[in-house]
Amino acid sequence: MVDIKLTEEPLDIPACVAWVMSPECGGIDVFIGTVRNATKGRAVLRLEFEAYRQMALKEMQKIAKQAMEKWPVQKVLLHHRTGTLQVGEVPVVIAVAAAHRAAAFDACRYIIDTLKQTVPIWKKEFFEDGEVWVAAHP
């Protein structure tokens, strides 16, 4: 089972965990990304996430499907937030349930690593003295 979501609303971590828990699965791995208060020593005020919505959802589905093909995992949840986020807020939650923990860890890590490479979502960091699209320039 797969649950994909791209939303402006705050992500509900307890609900994400509850969704993946099931009596067939002994191991659950959850990755939570949060907005850090600094990047390379510069204080971050807030972030803005923009998505190419329909393509982002397709790529997220694709990654979840790949994870389920590569590892024996039963449930994959991948929620990403868009819009303005303050320091400490959560842009991404990934939760994976499997009978055995190795598959849950491997799949969860694969999903966040691949998401950061392929899903069309962009992050702008706002500092005291300017703003920058993350990763845009070499």
Next chain:
Amino acid sequence: MVDIKLTEEPLDIPACVAWVMSPECGGIDVFIGTVRNATKGRAVLRLEFEAYRQMALKEMQKIAKQAMEKWPVQKVLLHHRTGTLQVGEVPVVIAVAAAHRAAAFDACRYIIDTLKQTVPIWKKEFFEDGEVWVAAHP
């Protein structure tokens, strides 16, 4: 910071996640172990966990400390439950927060793998037709 707990009470997953979240940390990995409904195809009715309490707490502290020495992680939480658990209940929660996700994943996996090898906690599985101390015999 380290938070270690060995308790008869149900583990509070949202509280565990809230404890590790902090504005310096961009990546949080959480492992949740649950009681599976079957072992090698045999239906499990319930589990009982017994601990050598003072030594288990020492070994848990040791593992958390090792994880913080091996990887750049800021917060490590390791909670384990004892007593009788039903199918679907949670014997263990591990949560690790780090500035970057690779360290959080590596440390979290190290902690559960090492816990399963060294912490003096024992699990008895109850089936329809008997009970068994897990891993006791070859």
Next chain:
Amino acid sequence: MNINVLAFGIAKDIFGASAIEVELPEAGTVTDLRSKLEEKYPRLKQLASYMIAVNDAYAADGDALQQQDEVAIIPPVSGG
């Protein structure tokens, strides 16, 4: 033919718009589109990289474009 090109992230800043029209020869390819865009918006060449998506999927440089395709510029992604 006229191709409508959607822009996201820094590409929106470079174009000064969230979509632009680009004139391409019939059966023009992704490479042709890149050349046209970089000629008109040289700042694109300063990006770490950028991809072209056609109908919600990453396109290869040799892929031919059609007028009704939904085409988008995908600058380096940074979700998560």
Next chain:
Amino acid sequence: MNINVLAFGIAKDIFGASAIEVELPEAGTVTDLRSKLEEKYPRLKQLASYMIAVNDAYAADGDALQQQDEVAIIPPVSGG
């Protein structure tokens, strides 16, 4: 000297008690304790393995024991 040995998990079932007393020579080692225990409780030898803990830490076979030590049998652990 008499050593008080705590038992957990399956070791408690094998001893039929959560602690037993074992008579050892002065400066007896962990290995001496193992021999005594296995002689009296041969089912210990059927375990996948078992460790001895002294004062809340895993002990090596050559370690000497003292009367006041807190000694425990640690059958294969299965937490998590």
